[in-house]
Amino acid sequence: SKFVTLKNQIEGAPQESYFEIKETSLKQISNDEAQLIVKNLYVSIDPYQLNRMKSHSSTHSATKYANQVKLGQAIDAHGVGRVVVCGDERFKEGDLVVGHLGWEEYTLINTSTADGFFRKIESSEFPPSYYLGVLGTSGLTAYAGFFNVCKPKKGDFVFVSAASGSVGNIVGQYAKLFGCYVVGSAGSNDKVDFLKNKLGFDDAFNYKEETDFDSALKRFFPQGIDIYFDNVGGELLEAAIANMNMFGRIAECGVISEYTNKRRSAPNMLDVIYKRIAIQGFLAVDYTHLFQEFMSFTCDQLRNDKIQAIEDISMGLESIPSAFVGLFNGSNVGKKLVQLE
Numbered sequence: 001s002k003f004v005t006l007k008n009q010i011e012g013a014p015q016e017s018y019f020e021i022k023e024t025s026l027k028q029i030s031n032d033e034a035q036l037i038v039k040n041l042y043v044s045i046d047p048y049q050l051n052r053m054k055s056h057s058s059t060h061s062a063t064k065y066a067n068q069v070k071l072g073q074a075i076d077a078h079g080v081g082r083v084v085v086c087g088d089e090r091f092k093e094g095d096l097v098v099g100h101l102g103w104e105e106y107t108l109i110n111t112s113t114a115d116g117f118f119r120k121i122e123s124s125e126f127p128p129s130y131y132l133g134v135l136g137t138s139g140l141t142a143y144a145g146f147f148n149v150c151k152p153k154k155g156d157f158v159f160v161s162a163a164s165g166s167v168g169n170i171v172g173q174y175a176k177l178f179g180c181y182v183v184g185s186a187g188s189n190d191k192v193d194f195l196k197n198k199l200g201f202d203d204a205f206n207y208k209e210e211t212d213f214d215s216a217l218k219r220f221f222p223q224g225i226d227i228y229f230d231n232v233g234g235e236l237l238e239a240a241i242a243n244m245n246m247f248g249r250i251a252e253c254g255v256i257s258e259y260t261n262k263r264r265s266a267p268n269m270l271d272v273i274y275k276r277i278a279i280q281g282f283l284a285v286d287y288t289h290l291f292q293e294f295m296s297f298t299c300d301q302l303r304n305d306k307i308q309a310i311e312d313i314s315m316g317l318e319s320i321p322s323a324f325v326g327l328f329n330g331s332n333v334g335k336k337l338v339q340l341e
């Protein structure tokens with residue numbers, strides 16, 4: 001079974017040379033524990049993995065919710081796969097499963113200790129890959145972050161950064177469905193065109209062509225921002241705070257511009273105070289109780305063509321390192337996945 005492993009802990013921006021592909025013999029399931037061997041079909045490529053690959057001290061907050069990646073070992077990651085060896089009576093060979101698998105061809109799962117995200121995919125209504133994106137953690141992040149953290153009102157002015165990415169595009173689509181005015185930022189003119197003409201955003205801009213984020217936001221939000229769904233942090237967050245309306249809400253979902261860069265955002269806290277802005281960090285794992293509600297709402301929207309599933313799929317295990325590096329260069333549009341067979 002081939003797998004992707006990390007050679008050295010990453011400093012700064014990731015590069016393909018940090019990774020290598022190795023091979024090991026297929027593991028056997030134990031007779032004493034409920035275990036499965038899963039052949040992975042799609043693996044998820046996520047920015048948070050970078051924070052597990054850096055050399056943090058053990059007290060760093062990034063290590064509190066995701067363990068550091070061990071050098072030389074297969075890198076665990078969300079995936080969808082098919083059960084090929086079954087040692088748990090609740091499953092059978094051929095079942096499709098989703099959950100914490102790995103950047104590897106086959107994963108051995110201990111079903112009694114698997115986390116709450118591990119489950120069988122019972123329905124064949126949607127392609128299996130959707131369970132990693134629009135019907136997976138990206139979707140839950142967008143749903144919980146937008147509806148619970150941002151507490152939207154119809155007509156709110158909403159700004160979404162990394163808007164063509166996996167979480168961002170879904171946030172924008174939810175916000176449009178809810179009746180908000182939505183502007184997204186993204187890193188290319190093609191992405192801007194996609195957001196405006198394919199996904200129904202009211203407006204969008206290429207942040208790489210803006211020299212002054214504050215004046216860009218004043219141009220796109222002359223009446224101010226009510227909700228900022230932040231995926232990037234950094235200077236865009238500072239500019240968003242400067243343009244927030246009274247009692248605005250900011251969902252701190254991610255700060256990808258800070259994952260590869262030592263510069264941290266320095267928000268103007270006096271602005272936050274005077275404008276009574278609520279800034280809330282959140283993690284999708286805190287909202288598993290919303291999972292059924294999120295699935296039933298989002299499946300309905302997909303059935304009625306009110307939401308589009310945006311995926312960006314590379315082929316083959318060997319493409320995982322470049323797919324991952326691409327997240328930090330903006331190569332992807334929508335959910336980045338690698339298909340293994």
Ligand code: NDP
Nearest residue numbers: 162165166167186187231253254255256257282283284330
């Ligand atoms: P995306 O699909 O959005 O991929 C990352 C995108 O970020 C790229 O396509 C790129 O698009 C943009 N980007 C990369 N570097 C920069 C930069 N320096 N400045 C601005 N934009 C940049 O990934 P996800 O949707 O999976 O994740 C989006 C964010 O949400 C991340 O910050 C992630 O860590 C966070 N997250 C948080 C979760 C939670 O539970 N809180 C769960 C899942 C994700 P572009 O061309 O626009 O630059």
